[in-house]
Amino acid sequence: MIEDYRGLAVFVAVADAGSFSEAGRRLKLSTSVVSHHVSRLEAKLGVSLFFRSTRSLSLAPEGQAILADARRMVDAGETALAALAAANSQPAGSLRISLPAFGYSNSIHQAIWSFADEHPLVALSVNCSDAIADIVRGGFDLAIRLGVLPDSNLKCRRIKDFKRIMVAAPSYLAGRERIDGPEALQRCSFVAVSMLPSQLEFQRGADAFLYEPEKTRLEVDTIEAAKSAVIAGLGVRQLPVDEIQRELQSGELIHILPEWSLPIEGVYAVWPDIGPQKKLTRRLIDYLIEWQQRP
Numbered sequence: 001m002i003e004d005y006r007g008l009a010v011f012v013a014v015a016d017a018g019s020f021s022e023a024g025r026r027l028k029l030s031t032s033v034v035s036h037h038v039s040r041l042e043a044k045l046g047v048s049l050f051f052r053s054t055r056s057l058s059l060a061p062e063g064q065a066i067l068a069d070a071r072r073m074v075d076a077g078e079t080a081l082a083a084l085a086a087a088n089s090q091p092a093g094s095l096r097i098s099l100p101a102f103g104y105s106n107s108i109h110q111a112i113w114s115f116a117d118e119h120p121l122v123a124l125s126v127n128c129s130d131a132i133a134d135i136v137r138g139g140f141d142l143a144i145r146l147g148v149l150p151d152s153n154l155k156c157r158r159i160k161d162f163k164r165i166m167v168a169a170p171s172y173l174a175g176r177e178r179i180d181g182p183e184a185l186q187r188c189s190f191v192a193v194s195m196l197p198s199q200l201e202f203q204r205g206a207d208a209f210l211y212e213p214e215k216t217r218l219e220v221d222t223i224e225a226a227k228s229a230v231i232a233g234l235g236v237r238q239l240p241v242d243e244i245q246r247e248l249q250s251g252e253l254i255h256i257l258p259e260w261s262l263p264i265e266g267v268y269a270v271w272p273d274i275g276p277q278k279k280l281t282r283r284l285i286d287y288l289i290e291w292q293q294r295p
Contacts, residue, residue: 007041008070009077010034011049015067017139019057026096026125026139092121093280098133098143099126102223102243108144108159108267111291115284122280130222131195135272141281142271154270157285160292162265164238166200167253171233179256182209189217189235191226200238202260209260238262 010027014034017023024034042049049063059067099109116124127133127140135143135154146162168188173179177187182202190213192198198216202209217235220226227244230237231252239253247253269285271278 003040004044005073005077007037007044008066009074010037011041011063012067012070012074014038014050014057015059015063018137022139090121091119091280091283094123094125095141095280095284096125096139097127097284098135098138098140099128100144100146100223101128101130102227102240107242107292108288111288112284114291115287130193135270140271141278142269142284145268145270147265149266149268149270154272156268156270157289158266158268159285159288160267162267163241164262164265165241165244165258166236166238166256166260166262167230167244167248168236168256169231169233169252170254172230172235173254173256182211182257182260185211185236185257186214189215191229191235191237192216192219193223193226193237194219194221200262202257202262204260 010023010029013023013027014020017026020034020038021031023029024031027034038049045062047062048060049066051058051060097112099112112124112126116122127138132145133140133143144159145156149156166185168179172189177184179185179188190198192213198213200211202211218229220229223240223243226237227239227247229235230239231247236256244253248255269288271281271285
C-alpha cells in the first residue's frame with residue numbers, strides 16, 4: 001500500500017511538472033526512478049496514465065480521471081505533516097524558492113539563509129536567476145521580485161524598499177562633457193539588461209524627466225554582469241544601491257545626477273496561495289519581513 005501511495009505522489013508530480021525529468025528534479029529523484037514508480041502504478045492499474053513521445057508528455061484520459069483524487073491524497077499527507085510539525089512547534093517540509101541572481105550579500109538572501117539555519121526540518125531548493133520565473137509552472141512556493149508587479153492571480157506582499165541610482169566609472173567620465181542633467185544622458189552609452197525595461201523617470205521636486213537610452217553599447221542578461229560592465233567603463237546604468245555600496249565608497253563607481261532621483265520601488269514576496277505548503281510559505285514570508293525590522 002505504501003508503494004501505491006508513493007506511486008500516486010510521483011504521478012501527481014509528473015502531471016504538475018509536465019515531464020519526468022522536471023518531476024525528478026523537484027522530488028530529488030533520478031528520472032529513471034520517477035519512470036519506475038509511474039510504470040509500476042500503470043502496471044497495477046492496467047492502464048496508461050500518460051501519452052508519451054520523444055518530445056512531449058500529456059495526461060491520458062485515465063490519468064485525468066484519477067488526478068484530482070491523487071492530488072487530494074498528496075495534499076492530505078502534506079497537511080498531516082504540517083500539523084505534526086505545528087504540534088511540535090518546529091516547522092517541517094520543503095520549499096522551492098526563486099530569487100534574483102544578484103544580491104547574495106543583501107538582506108533577503110541573508111534572511112533566507114538564517115531561516116534555513118533556524119529551521120533544520122525545512123528543506124529549501126533555491127533557484128537564483130534575474131529572469132522572471134513562471135511560479136506555477138516552475139513549481140515554486142515563493143518568488144522574490146523587484147520593481148512594479150504586473151496584475152496576476154498570485155498573492156504578493158511588499159517586504160522592503162528598493163532604491164536605484166545612476167552610476168558610471170571614473171574611467172568612463174574622464175574627458176567627457178559634464179553630465180549636468182538627465183538630458184545629458186543621451187550623449188552617454190547605456191549598459192542594458194535584456195529582461196528589464198530601459199525607460200527611466202527621473203524626479204527632482206515637481207520636475208520629472210523621462211529617459212529612453214539612444215545609445216546602447218552593451219546588453220547583458222544579469223544585473224551582476226551589468227555592474228561589472230559599468231565598473232569596466234563601458235557606459236552608464238542605474239544599479240541597486242545595496243549592491244554597490246563598496247564600489248561607491250572605494251570610488252570605483254560615481255553617483256551621477258545625485259540631485260535627481262529614480263522612483264523607489266519594492267521588493268515583493270510573490271506566491272500561489274494554494275497547495276499543502278502555503279502555511280510554511282507564509283511562515284517564511286513573515287520571517288523575511290521580521291528580518292528587515294531588526295536593528
